[in-house]
Amino acid sequence: MTAAVLFENVSRHFGAVRAVDAVDLAVAEGEFFAMLGPSGSGKTTCLRLMAGFEQPTHGHIEIFGETAEGVPPYRRNVNTVFQDYALFPHLSILDNVAYGLMVKGVVREERRKAAEDALAMVKLPGYGARRPGQLSGGQRQRVALARALVNKPKVLLLDEPLGALDLKLREQMQEELKTLQKSLGITFVFVTHDQGEALSMADRIAVFNDGKIQQLGTPEDVYKRPKTRFVADFVGSSNILQPEFVTQLGAGQQLASLRPEAIGLNSKKEGQLAVSGVVLSRSFLGASNRVTVNVGGTKLHVMSPASSPVPEEGSNVTLSFAPADLHLMETTP
Amino acid sequence: MRSDRSTSAPPGLKIAAAGGLLFLHLPIMLIFLYAFTTEEKSYQFPPPGLTLQWFAVTWNRPDVWEALSLSVRVASIATAIALVLGTLCAAAVSQTRFFGRETISLLVILPIALPGIITGIALRSAFSMADIPFSIWTIVLGHATFCVVVVYNNAVARFRRVSGSLVEASMDLGANGLQTFRHVILPNISTALLAGGMLAFALSFDEVIVTTFTGGQQSTLPIWMLQELIRPRQRPVTNVVAMVVVLVTFLPILAAYYLTRDGDQIAGSGK
Amino acid sequence: MSAITGEQAILIEKPGLAGRISDFFWKHPHVFLAVMLAPPLLWLGIIYLGSLLALLLQSFFSIDDYSGLVNYEFTLSTYGQLLNEANLDIIIRTVSMAAIVTLFSALIAFPIAYYAARYARGKWKAIFYLGVMLPLWSSYLVKIYAWKLILAKEGILTWFLAKLNLLWLLDAWLSIPVIGGNSLSVSYTGTFIVFVYVWMPFMILPIQASLERVPANLIEASSDLGSTPQQTFRHVLFPLALPGIVAGSIFTFSLTLGDYIIPQIIGSSRLFIGQAVYAQQGTAGNIPLAAAFTVVPIVIMGLYLWMARKMGAFDAL
Numbered sequence: 038m039t040a041a042v043l044f045e046n047v048s049r050h051f052g053a054v055r056a057v058d059a060v061d062l063a064v065a066e067g068e069f070f071a072m073l074g075p076s077g078s079g080k081t082t083c084l085r086l087m088a089g090f091e092q093p094t095h096g097h098i099e100i101f102g103e104t105a106e107g108v109p110p111y112r113r114n115v116n117t118v119f120q121d122y123a124l125f126p127h128l129s130i131l132d133n134v135a136y137g138l139m140v141k142g143v144v145r146e147e148r149r150k151a152a153e154d155a156l157a158m159v160k161l162p163g164y165g166a167r168r169p170g171q172l173s174g175g176q177r178q179r180v181a182l183a184r185a186l187v188n189k190p191k192v193l194l195l196d197e198p199l200g201a202l203d204l205k206l207r208e209q210m211q212e213e214l215k216t217l218q219k220s221l222g223i224t225f226v227f228v229t230h231d232q233g234e235a236l237s238m239a240d241r242i243a244v245f246n247d248g249k250i251q252q253l254g255t256p257e258d259v260y261k262r263p264k265t266r267f268v269a270d271f272v273g274s275s276n277i278l279q280p281e282f283v284t285q286l287g288a289g290q291q292l293a294s295l296r297p298e299a300i301g302l303n304s305k306k307e308g309q310l311a312v313s314g315v316v317l318s319r320s321f322l323g324a325s326n327r328v329t330v331n332v333g334g335t336k337l338h339v340m341s342p343a344s345s346p347v348p349e350e351g352s353n354v355t356l357s358f359a360p361a362d363l364h365l366m367e368t369t370p
Numbered sequence: 371m372r373s374d375r376s377t378s379a380p381p382g383l384k385i386a387a388a389g390g391l392l393f394l395h396l397p398i399m400l401i402f403l404y405a406f407t408t409e410e411k412s413y414q415f416p417p418p419g420l421t422l423q424w425f426a427v428t429w430n431r432p433d434v435w436e437a438l439s440l441s442v443r444v445a446s447i448a449t450a451i452a453l454v455l456g457t458l459c460a461a462a463v464s465q466t467r468f469f470g471r472e473t474i475s476l477l478v479i480l481p482i483a484l485p486g487i488i489t490g491i492a493l494r495s496a497f498s499m500a501d502i503p504f505s506i507w508t509i510v511l512g513h514a515t516f517c518v519v520v521v522y523n524n525a526v527a528r529f530r531r532v533s534g535s536l537v538e539a540s541m542d543l544g545a546n547g548l549q550t551f552r553h554v555i556l557p558n559i560s561t562a563l564l565a566g567g568m569l570a571f572a573l574s575f576d577e578v579i580v581t582t583f584t585g586g587q588q589s590t591l592p593i594w595m596l597q598e599l600i601r602p603r604q605r606p607v608t609n610v611v612a613m614v615v616v617l618v619t620f621l622p623i624l625a626a627y628y629l630t631r632d633g634d635q636i637a638g639s640g641k
Numbered sequence: 642m643s644a645i646t647g648e649q650a651i652l653i654e655k656p657g658l659a660g661r662i663s664d665f666f667w668k669h670p671h672v673f674l675a676v677m678l679a680p681p682l683l684w685l686g687i688i689y690l691g692s693l694l695a696l697l698l699q700s701f702f703s704i705d706d707y708s709g710l711v712n713y714e715f716t717l718s719t720y721g722q723l724l725n726e727a728n729l730d731i732i733i734r735t736v737s738m739a740a741i742v743t744l745f746s747a748l749i750a751f752p753i754a755y756y757a758a759r760y761a762r763g764k765w766k767a768i769f770y771l772g773v774m775l776p777l778w779s780s781y782l783v784k785i786y787a788w789k790l791i792l793a794k795e796g797i798l799t800w801f802l803a804k805l806n807l808l809w810l811l812d813a814w815l816s817i818p819v820i821g822g823n824s825l826s827v828s829y830t831g832t833f834i835v836f837v838y839v840w841m842p843f844m845i846l847p848i849q850a851s852l853e854r855v856p857a858n859l860i861e862a863s864s865d866l867g868s869t870p871q872q873t874f875r876h877v878l879f880p881l882a883l884p885g886i887v888a889g890s891i892f893t894f895s896l897t898l899g900d901y902i903i904p905q906i907i908g909s910s911r912l913f914i915g916q917a918v919y920a921q922q923g924t925a926g927n928i929p930l931a932a933a934f935t936v937v938p939i940v941i942m943g944l945y946l947w948m949a950r951k952m953g954a955f956d957a958l
Binding site: 387390394412474477480481484486488495496514518544548549578592615 | 767787
């Protein structure tokens with residue numbers, strides 16, 4: 038099967054800055070693909086390379102098997118939901134949504150009908166006569182989505198689409214986007230710096246840092262088996278264990294990560310590894326408690342459910358975890 | 371702790387600000403009074419009587435009409451040229467990051483930053499060197515040169531807001547460069563251009579210094595007025611023309627103000 | 642849902658000239674930039690800068706005393722002539738006038754700008770803005786004419802002072818040498834008032850713009866730290882407003898330097914630079930000297946703009 042988007046050794050340099058540095062990736066058709074990373078990591082530049090706003094300095098890009106470099110954005114059947122939505126302030130909502138069809142020469146009646154259907158799909162029926170300035174942030178986000186989807190793109194690009202929304206709305210939109218993607222079957226490529234968002238929505242995640250992909254895999258892969266220290270740190274929080282410490286556990290001289298929620302407090306089970314230490318501090322986080330334990334000079338964070346008892350500061354505790362949860366990583370970087 | 375914003379202004383400041391504004395406006399209001407005076411020979415105050423007869427006299431003066439007509443033609447053509455040149459320049463400067471944009475801004479501003487007499491005499495000597503006879507076109511050439519900056523200043527700010535994601539959104543939705551210009555850029559900058567055009571028109575309509583050097587035998591309305599100021603023929607007619615000129619220049623200024631104000635609101639709400 | 646099926650990922654090139662032009666410019670953005678910049682740069686470069694350079698070139702020629710024709714040989718003698726006593730006198734007079742006009746313009750403009758920036762809100766803000774814009778854009782000649790009406794011997798000022806029994810004050814002022822004269826409309830004082838009146842509005846908006854950029858909490862911080870209002874003004878507000886004042890002064894200074902109409906209509910018979918240029922190129926027919934005279938404001942304004950740029954005044958324009 039041809040990939041929806043294929044990058045072969047793609048680089049984009051801005052002067053001396055390598056915004057995207059020799060990236061290979063293949064987005065499968067019908068996939069919900071997330072590009073995750075801190076700002077300046079190259080994920081947005083990758084998205085802009087797919088949309089056609091940037092051209093690669095080196096390398097080759099294909100969209101559904103067709104060469105994309107040198108093709109202007111307006112000749113790509115790819116649409117974008119912009120971070121600031123970029124709704125046209127001088128047009129009504131309906132005209133905004135119908136814009137893509139208008140410039141393609143679809144007749145008036147037909148494009149109005151299509152635009153109204155698209156608005157209904159994003160749960161904004163009857164909003165067509167309003168202006169972008171009269172809508173809330175969440176509503177504008179939906180209009181931006183309808184404006185892109187009405188063109189039936191082969192790939193939909195979303196640039197931090199939920200970044201400007203508040204928490205409640207964001208969670209609701211995550212659900213809706215996922216449902217919409219499943220029902221339409223369109224390939225979604227999604228840029229975010231929010232690891233929770235990427236984990237909950239994506240089929241696969243590419244974690245970016247310094248213009249390179251650090252790891253590419255399913256959310257479970259990336260979370261449970263981070264390849265590098267950067268991924269372990271950036272995706273969720275992690276205890277990074279130095280090689281010397283790992284050796285003491287009998288697991289070879291390598292850097293390892295251990296998720297705080299994988300550690301049990303005073304509850305060692307059969308076949309688990311165990312270390313003992315002294316509680317340094319604890320804080321209540323609502324659904325859980327975070328306990329910091331000093332194990333022979335190494336600080337370990339433990340996430341324990343709020344329902345289980347919390348040891349006092351200064352008390353001795355036994356920490357236990359399954360050997361499989363101790364994930365060995367490449368030492369550099 | 372008190373906030374500067376919530377307290378009212380100190381009385382001294384109020385008086386100074388109001389006094390400054392009165393200083394600006396009283397002399398202009400005086401023009402309105404003098405247009406109705408019955409006194410013909412001097413600038414006597416208060417006017418001995420009031421009359422409307424000078425409006426009729428002015429209406430029937432062909433030289434006033436000719437000067438007015440020339441001024442309107444010059445201002446229209448100069449504004450049209452300035453609109454094209456100023457918009458191109460603003461588009462180039464704001465849509466791309468290239469070295470030398472500061473130099474271009476300076477070049478555009480120079481014709482009004484240097485005294486008008488320099489522009490005037492430079493053009494005049496260039497015309498005489500190139501054997502170009504004076505005509506309405508020599509006037510237009512000078513006016514368009516210093517009108518560019520007004521259009522440029524108005525357009526450059528608006529272009530900055532339109533450029534970037536709106537243009538990208540349009541291209542992303544399948545519009546090529548020309549379609550993007552027609553459906554997105556033009557509607558968003560049109561009020562700024564209209565305002566710039568209005569101001570350019572007002573600037574050209576009122577210009578006298580450069581025109582004295584590039585005009586030859588023909589009189590624009592300001593040249594006509596200058597001649598009346600130096601060698602008065604019929605003072606009451608000058609009074610009436612002065613009042614009409616004030617009223618006529620107020621209109622484009624007010625229009626430009628309302629255009630850019632509304633435009634800012636529309637563009638500002640797009641974010 | 643629509644006729645667009647979205648079968649291909651890459652759409653074929655749009656037919657027609659418009660599509661081809663768009664594609665060409667998209668692929669060659671530098672060509673596009675050049676096409677956009679060429680007309681304005683050619684216009685300003687050839688018509689404006691070309692004439693300006695041609696003029697400056699002429700200042701290095703001289704005029705033949707006998708024939709009255711221009712002698713096209715490189716010489717600095719015209720500049721020597723420029724520096725003779727009478728001409729130097731004109732230059733000094735003009736520059737001092739421009740400086741003093743700029744100073745007074747700033748003094749009058751500052752309270753208006755300050756009030757508009759810090760206290761005027763909503764409707765009053767608009768009134769202040771238009772209250773500055775309308776006189777600024779009103780006809781230059783009409784403004785001069787209005788002052789001719791005011792300053793004339795039989796005009797409103799004399800009438801007003803007579804009502805207040807203050808005519809002696811006017812007479813006393815007019816009897817002061819240099820700045821006095823027969824009546825205000827033929828004195829330096831009159832020239833000065835009209836210069837300030839006509840150019841002062843150009844000072845207000847830049848000052849207002851720079852004051853508006855001063856955050857309110859900066860002033861609160863200053864008074865919180867124990868400054869008196871006077872100290873806040875001197876150490877916080879004034880330094881921050883200075884770029885605006887300098888930006889405004891570019892206009893007041895430059896416009897006064899080159900003006901030849903105001904001193905011609907209201908003022909004494911002594912010449913300013915603008916009048917000298919006008920006379921040299923017109924009645925005297927001495928283009929080289931006229932050109933040399935224009936070099937003076939160009940050099941002064943060049944220095945001024947360079948200084949203003951160093952002070953960051955261009956941001957306030």
